[in-house]
Amino acid sequence: MTFRTALCDLIGIDHPIVQSGMGGVAGPDLVAEVSGAGGLGVLAGLNVPPDDLRRMIRRVRELTARPFGVNLWLHTALRPPVDVATIAEATVRAVQGTLNGFRERLGLAPTVGRPPAAPDLIDAAFRVILEERVPVWSIGLGDPGPAMVRECRSRGIKVMAMVATVEDARTLAASGVDIVVAQGSEAGGHRSTWVKRASAEAASVGTMALVPQIVDAVRVPVVAAGGIADGRGLVAALALGASGILLGTRFVATRESAAAEFWKKSLLERDSDETTVTDAFTGLYARALQNTFSRDYTASGAPVLPPLVQRSAANDVYLAALKRADGEYYPMWSGQSVGLIHDLPGAAEVVAAIMREARAVLAALSDRGGRPS
Template identity: 40%
Template sequence: MGIQLTTELCQAFNIRYPIFLAGMAGIPGVKLAAAVSNAGGLGTLGAAYMTPEAIRKAVHEMRELTQAPFGVNLFSTRLTDDNTRVDEAQRELNKIRDQLGIAQALEGGVSTPNHFAEQFAVLLEERVPVISTAFGLLPESCLQQAKAAGIRIVTMVTTVKEAMLAEQAGCDAIVAQGSEAGGHRGTFDISEHPMGANIGAMALIPQIVDRVRIPVVAAGGIMDGRGLVAALALGAQGVQMGTRFLTALESGAHEAYKDALLNSTEESTVITKAFSGRPARGIVNAFIEHWHDSGVEPLPFPTQNTITRDIRNAAAEQSNAAYMSLWAGQGTRMLTNRQKAEEILAEIVGQANAILG
């Protein structure tokens, strides 16, 4: 077929296999990321919601668990709260708080902490091998500092235009996120695309590959060696997988979340703003249904994310998946139960090699 499993991406990022673990914010991920890196992929820690001190601690733990390259993912977007309709939203959320038996929210605005500058400073000081971003590009000054320190930069994109901006900015690789992907849409400007730019991976990848020269990493519904080979055939130099590793033995995902994933199908997910105010693909549950039925428009990110946090935390403490954010892609029938990350990676690579002959 003329397709090689070892690509330029492997050389550029010093990894054995062209497989990135997605940086999944909110999932305790040090063990999983280290396991993926040790197995020959690029493990990524989702650090967007972590304090700078927690990120430093996690990076140190990563280095104790692996000598291989790894990445850390941050959200690169403006974090300005909009409390215009916060009381209306809280009144609706109080009905859900009643269901969970937790304290009602008081009236008044919220303030979301913005640790981005301090988070980035930690990554720079620790000289992490790779920094990846969602929702936008690293600010120019940050990108220049990272490049000067020898750090590789990866940006998630959902359109050709975003990919070209990432290349022009000096990124080392692009993750092309198809509409099948779980979790938040990486779309830069959701005022232009309110529910995110949702172009399927089959259409998106070759169009991006044709217009940029830096490596393209395919993401969205890729779960096995067949998906890897398909992505390579479309011109990508690797794949990024998140959902595939959520049920791995080393995954820090809540057990109720893992069970929901394993019991879901390709029909189970929707794209919703209900939890965070930004469009994200997750398994439909009572929270999403309640919010959508209410007719109340979610507050913008990060305000909606901040006011729903107590509900998500309480649901997790109660092992109640009905009110947790269950981010998932569309390929969940292909998940395996509590399989080691290295076994998952080996299976993907073995299947791809068998196809490539």
């Protein structure tokens, strides 16, 4: 059983396994390891200046000749970034007041002013992707629209974009993307919508219910994401009609991931009911391990600044936490699959193990002749 799917044929990979282009986690080492093992490694392009992105792409090519991708966010609040001058003074004061409580605990000086805007890097990063003719452009939190897709197509670049609702999947299909990633609400990291929804519960359909609906709604290959960490998940996703799986959390806990060691250790220790969906870390809804920051911010009743401005406001807190290896004040993105993760292998071993387990699962199902156990 080879598990060669339409996704494999479309992008020239051996196994239908995609590693998410996770911001701050997926550097050239992780990407090359996954692609070298026959999956699709995806480089994180979020907040990476264009010259650095070009260097990272070239580094992947030094490490592997296999196909790989580069991920960008296209959220409407980033192109262009939200103008911080439009934020009410009282809102800034309330947010900084709560953050100052955290700063005091971490030995940081208080801050009262407006935070800087998020960097405006996406269009320059897209030019780099086109110039470097990266095999796959992967998009989170956004619709590229037909014009950007056409620019990719004319250079032989495949476009893969992620959604959390059936309606958004239809919009992506109309834009002409080659692959749709269906992100179930179990997923770690940010909810993949391009406009911030009204609450943490909006656009939060579980993988099991979302994937077959998106498979029915679009004609291109669909990749299932959210809550998948092993070969059982791969077989289940294929049974739902998906052409492959995309994993984030599982790849954070690998030797080649650039995540901090305290974060990897927490993934080994925490259970699936210890994640939360909150906008307190960045201003957009995202699933992370619950910690003192997420709990105390919510309890403070402070408002949340606009998308990504919240992140700039709290950045000094995150950097201080990183420096002292303190997971209580740092966004440790994680999906509900965290309870399935008990080891810290190399990323190539993750790919091999998923394929091994998937073959065993299928063999066990057919041995039973379809009878329930």
